[in-house]
Amino acid sequence: MLDSFEILHTSGVVLWSRSYAPVGAHIINSLIRDVFIEERIVPQPDDAGQRPTYRKEGHTLKWTAAKDLGLIFVAVYQSLVHLTWIDKLLENIRALFIGLYGDQLKKHHTSVVNCDKFGPYFERQIQELEGANDGASSATPNVKLTPPSSADNDSAEESALKPPVLQQQQQPLSDTSADSTPIPTPDTSRPTTPAQSHLLTAKSRPGAKLSRRDKKKVAVGNSAPASSGDEASARRKGKALAKKNRTWTEFGADEEDPSLILDYSQSDLRDDASEAEALEEINPESWGRKTGKGQFVLKDLDDEMDQIIAEQNAKKGVSSQASGIVGSSLGAIGGLFRNVVGGKTLTKEDLAKSLKGMEEHLLQKNVAREAAVRLCESVERDLVGLKTGNFTTIESTIRTSMEKALTKILTPTSSLDLLREIQAVNGSGRPYVLSIVGVNGVGKSTNLSKIAFFLLQNHHRVLIAAADTFRSGAVEQLGVHVRNLKELSKREGGEVDLFQKGYGLDAANIAAEAVTFAAKNNFDVVLIDTAGRRHNDQRLMSSLEKFGKLAKPDKILMVGEALVGTDSVAQARNFNASFGPGRGLDGFVISKCDTVGDMVGTLVSMVHATGIPVVFLGVGQHYADLRGLNVDNVCRLLMS
Amino acid sequence: MAWYDKDSWLTAALAPTPSTIALTLFVALVLPILVHLFLYRQAAPTALPTFVLVGPSGGGKTALLTLAERKTVAQTHTSTAPLAIEALLPSDVVPASSHYRAPGDPAYERARRFLLLDTPGHGKLRHFATTQLINPTNVRGIIFVVDAASVAEEAGLNEAAEYLHDVLLALQKRYTGAPTSKGPKAIPVLIAANKLDLFTALPPHLVRIQLERAVSTVRKSRAKGLKDSGVALGGEDDGLDQEREWLGEGGEGHFEFQHMEEVGTGVVVKGGNVIGGDGTDVKSWFEWIGAQL
Numbered sequence: 001m002l003d004s005f006e007i008l009h010t011s012g013v014v015l016w017s018r019s020y021a022p023v024g025a026h027i028i029n030s031l032i033r034d035v036f037i038e039e040r041i042v043p044q045p046d047d048a049g050q051r052p053t054y055r056k057e058g059h060t061l062k063w064t065a066a067k068d069l070g071l072i073f074v075a076v077y078q079s080l081v082h083l084t085w086i087d088k089l090l091e092n093i094r095a096l097f098i099g100l101y102g103d104q105l106k107k108h109h110t111s112v113v114n115c116d117k118f119g120p121y122f123e124r125q126i127q128e129l130e131g132a133n134d135g136a137s138s139a140t141p142n143v144k145l146t147p148p149s150s151a152d153n154d155s156a157e158e159s160a161l162k163p164p165v166l167q168q169q170q171q172p173l174s175d176t177s178a179d180s181t182p183i184p185t186p187d188t189s190r191p192t193t194p195a196q197s198h199l200l201t202a203k204s205r206p207g208a209k210l211s212r213r214d215k216k217k218v219a220v221g222n223s224a225p226a227s228s229g230d231e232a233s234a235r236r237k238g239k240a241l242a243k244k245n246r247t248w249t250e251f252g253a254d255e256e257d258p259s260l261i262l263d264y265s266q267s268d269l270r271d272d273a274s275e276a277e278a279l280e281e282i283n284p285e286s287w288g289r290k291t292g293k294g295q296f297v298l299k300d301l302d303d304e305m306d307q308i309i310a311e312q313n314a315k316k317g318v319s320s321q322a323s324g325i326v327g328s329s330l331g332a333i334g335g336l337f338r339n340v341v342g343g344k345t346l347t348k349e350d351l352a353k354s355l356k357g358m359e360e361h362l363l364q365k366n367v368a369r370e371a372a373v374r375l376c377e378s379v380e381r382d383l384v385g386l387k388t389g390n391f392t393t394i395e396s397t398i399r400t401s402m403e404k405a406l407t408k409i410l411t412p413t414s415s416l417d418l419l420r421e422i423q424a425v426n427g428s429g430r431p432y433v434l435s436i437v438g439v440n441g442v443g444k445s446t447n448l449s450k451i452a453f454f455l456l457q458n459h460h461r462v463l464i465a466a467a468d469t470f471r472s473g474a475v476e477q478l479g480v481h482v483r484n485l486k487e488l489s490k491r492e493g494g495e496v497d498l499f500q501k502g503y504g505l506d507a508a509n510i511a512a513e514a515v516t517f518a519a520k521n522n523f524d525v526v527l528i529d530t531a532g533r534r535h536n537d538q539r540l541m542s543s544l545e546k547f548g549k550l551a552k553p554d555k556i557l558m559v560g561e562a563l564v565g566t567d568s569v570a571q572a573r574n575f576n577a578s579f580g581p582g583r584g585l586d587g588f589v590i591s592k593c594d595t596v597g598d599m600v601g602t603l604v605s606m607v608h609a610t611g612i613p614v615v616f617l618g619v620g621q622h623y624a625d626l627r628g629l630n631v632d633n634v635c636r637l638l639m640s
Numbered sequence: 641m642a643w644y645d646k647d648s649w650l651t652a653a654l655a656p657t658p659s660t661i662a663l664t665l666f667v668a669l670v671l672p673i674l675v676h677l678f679l680y681r682q683a684a685p686t687a688l689p690t691f692v693l694v695g696p697s698g699g700g701k702t703a704l705l706t707l708a709e710r711k712t713v714a715q716t717h718t719s720t721a722p723l724a725i726e727a728l729l730p731s732d733v734v735p736a737s738s739h740y741r742a743p744g745d746p747a748y749e750r751a752r753r754f755l756l757l758d759t760p761g762h763g764k765l766r767h768f769a770t771t772q773l774i775n776p777t778n779v780r781g782i783i784f785v786v787d788a789a790s791v792a793e794e795a796g797l798n799e800a801a802e803y804l805h806d807v808l809l810a811l812q813k814r815y816t817g818a819p820t821s822k823g824p825k826a827i828p829v830l831i832a833a834n835k836l837d838l839f840t841a842l843p844p845h846l847v848r849i850q851l852e853r854a855v856s857t858v859r860k861s862r863a864k865g866l867k868d869s870g871v872a873l874g875g876e877d878d879g880l881d882q883e884r885e886w887l888g889e890g891g892e893g894h895f896e897f898q899h900m901e902e903v904g905t906g907v908v909v910k911g912g913n914v915i916g917g918d919g920t921d922v923k924s925w926f927e928w929i930g931a932q933l
Binding site: 006009010011012025028032036038070108110111408411412413414415419420424454457626627628 | 702710714715717722724763764765794798862864
């Protein structure tokens with residue numbers, strides 16, 4: 001069952017929440033972090049057009065957002081339970097909440113939204129949807145009746161018990177007896193929109209549902225409950241017992257339909273007397289049949305709710321198909337005007353053309369198509385439903401949004417300070433191990449020696465391990481680098497050496513030996529060079545997992561060329577996945593940046609594919625031509 | 641019908657007919673009113689003094705914000721967008737500018753109002769805060785909220801110190817890069833050591849020492865670190881001659897918050913807790929805010 005439902009503002013303030021079972025705050029926090037900030041999990045709609053889900057610690061989260069108001073609606077439930085009506089609930093609650101409190105949300109300089117009275121609406125929605133689902137799923141095995149775990153069972157029971165309890169709490173507060181609305185059982189509930197759940201079980205529907213709706217129209221109180229839901233029948237039994245009990249005292253053996261009318265008037269009488277004890281008796285009874293007053297109020301709330309939802313949906317419909325008939329020419333002129341002046345509500349169609357242009361632009365900057373499409377999609381998600389500012393065109397709005405998206409992607413989540421990490425690791429008495437992987441010929445050895453030079457300038461003792469035992473000349477090449485670096489670092493005070501075992505041996509073993517050698521001989525940093533490998537060659541890539549396990553590098557950097565185009569995404573993904581579960585790349589070194597001018601799209605492709613930050617950029621042929629990433633600058637280059 | 645005909649619309653528009661005069665008068669009188677109304681609506685009411693809440697994620701910024709606004713703490717989650725609220729100083733705190741005003745004075749009430757701007761603390765979303773620091777409009781102070789319990793651990797301390805370093809460096813750059821020799825209006829910084837109710841939390845003076853030490857190391861490793869890619873990637877020429885700036889006295893030796901006084905930024909550390917078993921304790925922070933108002 002539903003564990004928790006929260007309505008929160010993008011600023012982090014929870015506006016309204018209801019929880020049925022304790023859910024840690026960190027679960028929703030991690031949803032926000034992973035989905036909304038880091039976009040690690042791409043919210044792509046499933047095949048059935050359902051909302052995206054996010055799983056964490058046995059909970060499943062579904063959400064929907066209202067961008068223009070900055071609202072996020074999150075529903076949390078146990079992953080073991082399959083709730084089909086959550087999508088509908090989110091949709092309805094969003095429409096309801098915006099309809100009821102939209103004006104309050106538009107106020108500036110406040111975080112307070114007075115929505116204490118939202119509770120009944122929410123309860124009513126849940127019961128309605130749950131009820132509709134119950135009735136509809138009578139033919140299919142009811143999911144709720146197969147308890148997957150004891151915990152789930154508890155929560156199911158809890159929420160089943162909740163309505164009456166709540167009702168009784170509300171009773172003393174309200175002065176009218178009308179407020180003792182019978183909380184509807186499945187039989188009283190009526191589906192607002194039959195579309196969703198009925199698709200699942202069309203068979204069971206016709207008899208029960210239709211009769212129920214007819215009954216509603218006529219507003220006859222005392223028809224026999226039509227539902228055949230399991231839960232409902234169970235409740236009916238309990239109710240029947242209670243009823244029997246009372247009719248016995250009044251009319252002797254009379255217990256069928258004739259008694260109901262009398263009973264019903266009597267319940268009214270008692271209601272007027274308004275004894276607190278009597279309440280308990282009435283309530284279970286009113287589950288099955290409705291008192292006139294009770295039903296009236298119930299309908300009132302329902303109507304209001306339906307009206308708000310319909311209104312919101314209608315608004316959406318209008319905005320999505322703004323240009324309808326002949327009046328479209330006027331609309332088009334207005335649209336053009338608004339396009340220049342601003343204040344236009346953006347729709348998918350408005351954005352499509354400009355986004356296409358933006359995508360082309362990104363492709364020209366050497367961003368892989370996949371990444372460009374995803375970026376444009378995220379911009380579209382960001383903008384649809386928003387109003388353009390005053391005197392801004394759609395193009396400029398898209399531009400700023402794209403800049404924001406790029407900055408967000410490229411900015412690393414945590415610090416990338418290599419020197420501090422080395423210091424911390426050395427403090428624990430072992431050498432810092434850094435290894436470099438990549439495709440053939442991207443400049444692994446060159447960038448390795450650049451990093452070595454950088455470390456030597458900071459007076460570290462560096463050991464370079466030649467774990468490329470495959471390509472002829474690889475060890476000698478590193479030897480030359482080490483000789484040069486020794487010359488260069490004499491004055492600086494750093495110290496560098498080469499660890500090599502010749503060719504043909506297993507790279508992972510050499511790396512592990514190098515680490516133990518470094519620990520023994522008091523080196524601060526071990527840099528491991530590996531053989532270049534094609535990222536889609538399973539045979540070559542599989543040896544990386546063993547390498548990762550034996551050498552246990554503190555940091556694994558992948559070198560990627562700035563020249564590479566679409567392939568960059570696959571390279572980054574395959575290398576990231578090659579170290580086995582629980583270990584991935586820690587960063588990228590993008591080499592040859594000086595050769596591409598402003599076409600630095602590879603950076604974006606690689607980061608977008610994996611969410612791993614760019615640590616270094618290679619910008620020239622010299623040892624000192626290694627740079628950190630300047631996010632603003634790269635964004636400017638890409639947007640120019 | 642050509643334009644020079646007697647009945648053409650152009651002739652009518654320029655002829656002294658009553659309808660033309662009426663229309664012209666109408667436009668001449670109504671248009672300024674409409675423009676005025678439009679501009680009046682657009683203009684921000686009055687700029688209230690603003691305090692910016694910064695700090696790493698999970699420090700309690702949004703919780704403090706809700707406390708300042710509602711006097712109770714609302715449930716909060718990770719922020720993804722900035723939020724400004726209008727808050728009122730608690731009645732027992734007197735704003736420094738109106739020490740001698742009577743409590744009934746409307747100016748006194750006005751002086752107690754301020755804006756509190758909450759910014760997201762997640763690493764990817766700090767640009768909201770940094771843009772605010774580069775071009776502060778009526779910012780009277782910066783409140784750096786830090787979790788006093790997480791500062792006790794290396795990871796939390798490093799994150800906080802790095803963010804703090806960036807904030808202080810931005811303030812210093814703002815001071816040294818000012819066009820006038822007098823320097824811009826000083827923006828003081830309050831380091832609010834939050835969550836002091838926790839058992840593992842460090843007391844405020846230890847938070848201060850820890851942060852000073854960590855900021856020193858950040859500064860040191862930044863000095864040693866690699867240069868930015870800005871120039872190399874065909875950026876502007878101004879990057880070439882632009883010297884990198886170091887926080888504090890030339891970036892040498894041990895960093896102390898006192899060094900920031902030179903650039904017009906006083907840094908104080910005060911402890912408190914927004915949420916707690918035996919009530920909240922944020923009085924010292926509000927007193928600091930009151931002193932800046």
